[in-house]
Amino acid sequence: MNRRRFLHSLGRSLLAGAAHAKARRMVKADIVAEKPSRNITLFLCGDIMIGRGIDQILPNPGEPHLREPYLRSAIEYVKLAERASGPIPRPADFRYVWGDALNEWERVRPDVRIANLETTISSRGDPSPNKVIHYRMNPENIPCLTEASFDCLVLANNHMLDFGSVGLVQTLETLDRAGISTAGAGHNDQEAETPAILDLPDKGRVLVFSWGLSTSGVTRDLAAGRARSGLNVLPDLSQKTVEAVARKVHAFRQPHDVIVASLHWGENWNFDILRSERKFAHSLIEIAGVDLVYGHSSHHIKGIEVFRDRLILYGCGDFLNDYEGIAGHERFRGDLGLMYFPEFDLDTGRLKNLIITPTQIQKFRVRRAPEEGVRWLANTLNREGQQLGTRVTVDTDGTLRLDWR
Numbered sequence: 001m002n003r004r005r006f007l008h009s010l011g012r013s014l015l016a017g018a019a020h021a022k023a024r025r026m027v028k029a030d031i032v033a034e035k036p037s038r039n040i041t042l043f044l045c046g047d048i049m050i051g052r053g054i055d056q057i058l059p060n061p062g063e064p065h066l067r068e069p070y071l072r073s074a075i076e077y078v079k080l081a082e083r084a085s086g087p088i089p090r091p092a093d094f095r096y097v098w099g100d101a102l103n104e105w106e107r108v109r110p111d112v113r114i115a116n117l118e119t120t121i122s123s124r125g126d127p128s129p130n131k132v133i134h135y136r137m138n139p140e141n142i143p144c145l146t147e148a149s150f151d152c153l154v155l156a157n158n159h160m161l162d163f164g165s166v167g168l169v170q171t172l173e174t175l176d177r178a179g180i181s182t183a184g185a186g187h188n189d190q191e192a193e194t195p196a197i198l199d200l201p202d203k204g205r206v207l208v209f210s211w212g213l214s215t216s217g218v219t220r221d222l223a224a225g226r227a228r229s230g231l232n233v234l235p236d237l238s239q240k241t242v243e244a245v246a247r248k249v250h251a252f253r254q255p256h257d258v259i260v261a262s263l264h265w266g267e268n269w270n271f272d273i274l275r276s277e278r279k280f281a282h283s284l285i286e287i288a289g290v291d292l293v294y295g296h297s298s299h300h301i302k303g304i305e306v307f308r309d310r311l312i313l314y315g316c317g318d319f320l321n322d323y324e325g326i327a328g329h330e331r332f333r334g335d336l337g338l339m340y341f342p343e344f345d346l347d348t349g350r351l352k353n354l355i356i357t358p359t360q361i362q363k364f365r366v367r368r369a370p371e372e373g374v375r376w377l378a379n380t381l382n383r384e385g386q387q388l389g390t391r392v393t394v395d396t397d398g399t400l401r402l403d404w405r
Contacts, residue, residue, distance in 0.1 A: 038346040040203055040258060043110035046316035046337050047157075047296055050097065050144060051119035051135035053077030053322030054364050059091045062138035067127050080325030081364055088363045094143040097320060099365040101339065104357050105149070108341050112198055112206050114260065115319065116296045117145075117153040118160075122170040125163030134162040139174045146178050152196040154210035154262040156184030156231045157297070158217030165229045172229075184210025184232045184262065185224070192224035192232040195252055204346045207252055209245075210262040213237070216297035218264055234263075237280040246288035253289065256346050261290040266297050266315060269329050271384055273303060273314050285310045291349040292342065299323070300332035301377065303384030306404040309350040311342050319359070320366055333380075335361050336373050338400075354402035356392065374398055 052074045055062055064074040071077065082088055095102060105113070120136040127134045137144070145153070153175060161168055168185060175182050186192035196208040211234045212218025224230030234241055249259055261284050265277065277295075284290040285307055293312040295302070302315030317337045324335070339357040344350065358369035358377045369377065378400055381392045392400040 038203060038256075039343055039352060040112070040200065040206070040346050041108065041110045041341055041343045042206070042258075042260075042292070043105065043108070043113040044292075044294055044313065044316065044340045044342070045115050045319035046301070047116050047118045047299075047318045047321070048153075049118045049135055049159075049318065049321040050141075051137045051159075051322075053081065054097060054320070055137045055141060057088055057090050057092045057096075057364055058094065058138070058141040058144055060138050060140035061091075062123060062136065062141075066134070068133060077322045077325075078364075081322065082325075084325035085363050092364075094141070094147045097144060097365055098148050100368045101148070101359065101366040104339055108355070110341055111200055111203065112151045113149060114152045114154065114208060114262075114294070115150055116157060116262065116264065116294075116316075117155060118157050120160060120163050120167040120171045121174045122163050122167035124170055125165075125167035128162055128164060131162055133159075135159045136163055136167060139170065142174055142178050145175075145180060150180055151198055152181040152183060152208045154184045154208065154264075154294075155182050156192075156210040156212035156218060156233070156262070157264040158212065158222075160185055160231060161222050168229050181208075183208045184212065185230070186232075187224075187229045188226060189224040189228075189230070189232075192230060193248060197252070204256045204258070205254065206258045206260060207249075208260045208262060209249065210264075211245075212264040215266050216264045237276045239283070242280065242283040242287050245284060249288045249290065258292070258344055258346065258349060259288075259290045260292045260294055261288070262294045262296070264297050265295060266302075268297065268299050269332055270298065271300075271302060271332075271380075273384075273388075277314065278305070281305070281312045281314070282307050285312075291344060291351075299329070299334045301336070301338055301380065303388050304354075304381060304390050304402060305385075305388040306351055306390060306402070309348075311351045311354065313340060316340065318361070320361060320364075322364060324361060324364065333373075333376055336369055336377055337361065337366075338377065356400040356402065358398065358400065368398065371398075374400075 181196040183196040198206040223233040281293045298315035301317040305312040337359045341355045343353040360369045389405045
């Protein structure tokens with residue numbers, strides 16, 4: 001082969017090799033670009049209060065006698081609701097109370113379902129003398145909760161000791177037998193402080209911590225001790241408390257875990273978010289590495305914030321209760337609630353999307369909110385979100401989508 005032909009052949013080979021290498025790089029880049037991130041969708045909602053009147057419509061109603069100043073029988077709460085909205089089936093099957101929520105869960109198919117259970121599940125124990133209102137559901141009605149397929153119920157709230165330590169222990173035992181994880185309460189302080197660890201095959205883990213604060217009635221005397229059942233109680237919202245929470249979170253956290261911090265805090269009827277609450281929520285994210293702050297106690301929805309790509313729900317309202325027909329606080333629209341479906345990137349913990357389904361309690365049942373209810377909820381979230389940098393838009397199917405700066 002002469003020199004000219006050799007150089008020509010060599011040049012063609014080099015060009016072909018370069019083109020082949022470039023093609024391989026392009027294919028590899030396309031593969032990397034197209035590789036889907038590992039996402040997880042959670043479900044969260046407001047307080048679940050299935051004692052008292054709701055317990056009375058289920059297949060196995062407990063003792064209806066109450067020690068309240070106004071009503072002496074839980075059946076009276078059923079009658080109030082019926083006067084407001086019409087007949088309620090008695091007995092209702094265990095799926096009845098979840099109503100349209102069942103279809104939403106099936107449609108969205110969240111990886112994990114989390115809720116605040118604000119009702120003891122007990123047939124034992126005496127009513128707390130320090131309380132005026134006492135909530136409990138007969139343990140034989142536990143299928144009501146299993147039908148909703150909850151993965152974790154947080155318990156650090158102001159009604160979990162309505163029937164003393166006896167009622168709390170029976171609640172823990174009943175939920176354990178039903179296969180529902182709990183957080184925020186235990187037979188001792190170590191159990192109460194331990195998070196629920198929810199393993200998701202081929203995805204990762206969700207860790208749910210639960211705390212209560214005195215601003216919602218979770219006082220220090222309700223705290224679990226070394227040999228005493230009780231709740232996981234935070235003393236305050238100080239920097240020292242943040243650091244204690246951070247140590248606890250870091251003791252359990254593994255790479256790519258999603259960390260949920262459930263906080264039962266604040267007043268029942270007030271849209272305001274205290275500066276101290278907002279600072280504490282931010283610190284949980286910055287210092288403790290929390291990915292989702294799940295706040296509840298108010299009987300109505302409150303504003304939503306996204307801080308450093310982490311979601312803060314300051315107050316989720318009530319998802320299910322027996323308040324129907326009770327006058328007062330109408331401007332807060334306690335009958336309306338929200339089903340929160342946040343989507344997270346498991347590799348980073350960042351919030352990717354939040355879809356919200358508006359709901360309404362009617363006849364002791366969760367139903368999709370009517371059009372006027374959707375408008376009220378959207379307007380309220382946008383009003384409260386102005387100072388938080390968030391806004392919702394209403395999709396054609398009546399769900400809400402969160403936008404944040």
